[in-house]
Amino acid sequence: LSKLQAILYSAVNMGGLEVRCLKITRTSVFSHSVVHLVSSADGFSHGFSTRTGGISSVKTLSSLNLFCSSRRRDPRAVVAENLRRFSLEAGFHPHLFNLVKVNHASDVWVIGKEAPDSYDGIVTNQANVVIATPGADCIPLLFVDPVAKVVGAAHAGWKGTLMGIAMATVNAMASEFGSKPADVVAVIGPSVGPCCFTVERESAAEFHAIHPDCVRDVESPKLHVNIRWATRILLQQGGLLPTHIHDKTVTDKPNITLCTSCNPDMIFSHVRDGINFGTQIGFVD
Numbered sequence: 001l002s003k004l005q006a007i008l009y010s011a012v013n014m015g016g017l018e019v020r021c022l023k024i025t026r027t028s029v030f031s032h033s034v035v036h037l038v039s040s041a042d043g044f045s046h047g048f049s050t051r052t053g054g055i056s057s058v059k060t061l062s063s064l065n066l067f068c069s070s071r072r073r074d075p076r077a078v079v080a081e082n083l084r085r086f087s088l089e090a091g092f093h094p095h096l097f098n099l100v101k102v103n104h105a106s107d108v109w110v111i112g113k114e115a116p117d118s119y120d121g122i123v124t125n126q127a128n129v130v131i132a133t134p135g136a137d138c139i140p141l142l143f144v145d146p147v148a149k150v151v152g153a154a155h156a157g158w159k160g161t162l163m164g165i166a167m168a169t170v171n172a173m174a175s176e177f178g179s180k181p182a183d184v185v186a187v188i189g190p191s192v193g194p195c196c197f198t199v200e201r202e203s204a205a206e207f208h209a210i211h212p213d214c215v216r217d218v219e220s221p222k223l224h225v226n227i228r229w230a231t232r233i234l235l236q237q238g239g240l241l242p243t244h245i246h247d248k249t250v251t252d253k254p255n256i257t258l259c260t261s262c263n264p265d266m267i268f269s270h271v272r273d274g275i276n277f278g279t280q281i282g283f284v285d
């Protein structure tokens with residue numbers, strides 16, 4: 001532990017800060033349904049953080065915020081301590097952790113190659129590497145190919161969705177490591193639902209072009225769009241099997257595609273909380 005982390009840790013233990021139980025939500029899609037695809041144990045670990053169990057004290061960041069920047073001011077040491085706690089719970093070392101560098105575009109970093117300045121997707125076939133993607137309305141997407149032993153993580157907001165970040169990540173798994181899209185399993189993580197997310201008419205038309213069901217209330221001035229459904233359609237068009245995509249439409253598995261904005265006790269949301277919003281992550285290794 002660094003000295004500051006140790007001080008923070010003791011402050012927490014002395015009851016100086018409110019700490020609620022750290023929770024990780026996991027889908028069953030990698031650990032169980034993958035077993036149907038390959039007979040060997042898959043060996044992949046994954047999950048999504050919730051907002052509980054950290055030490056961030058600002059109301060909109062409380063408490064397990066996992067991102068800071070010049071605009072979103074949670075002290076770096078606090079975010080580092082949150083990551084340390086999360087990684088302990090998730091079972092990986094923070095030094096192995098690689099987080100997407102968000103640009104709301106469709107660049108993908110292949111670990112081992114030179115990293116672009118920013119990237120909304122990461123892919124790797126290396127063991128002992130954890131890849132992760134932030135979200136706070138934008139979708140954290142996780143991918144596993146249990147056949148070629150490749151993993152991917154992507155950050156898909158509405159802009160990145162329209163730019164094709166989901167399939168750009170799968171395509172990188174295919175071109176770099178020989179993944180077949182039909183072998184790839186995907187999880188669409190907690191993200192803002194069509195209940196709470198609206199866009200301008202021009203962007204809504206682009207979602208409508210992906211699939212009419214992506215846009216609710218076509219006549220309304222506020223156009224509610226479903227970025228999860230658009231992501232599913234784009235992945236299916238790219239060759240993923242419908243049954244290999246875990247989202248809210250799947251009813252025989254736990255619902256992992258919770259609406260960020262509708263669940264204030266559990267998840268951070270930019271739409272709900274404004275500019276100084278906290279961030280959760282999805283990770284896979």
Ligand SMILES: [Zn+2]
Nearest residue numbers: 195196259262
């Ligand atoms: Zn909602």
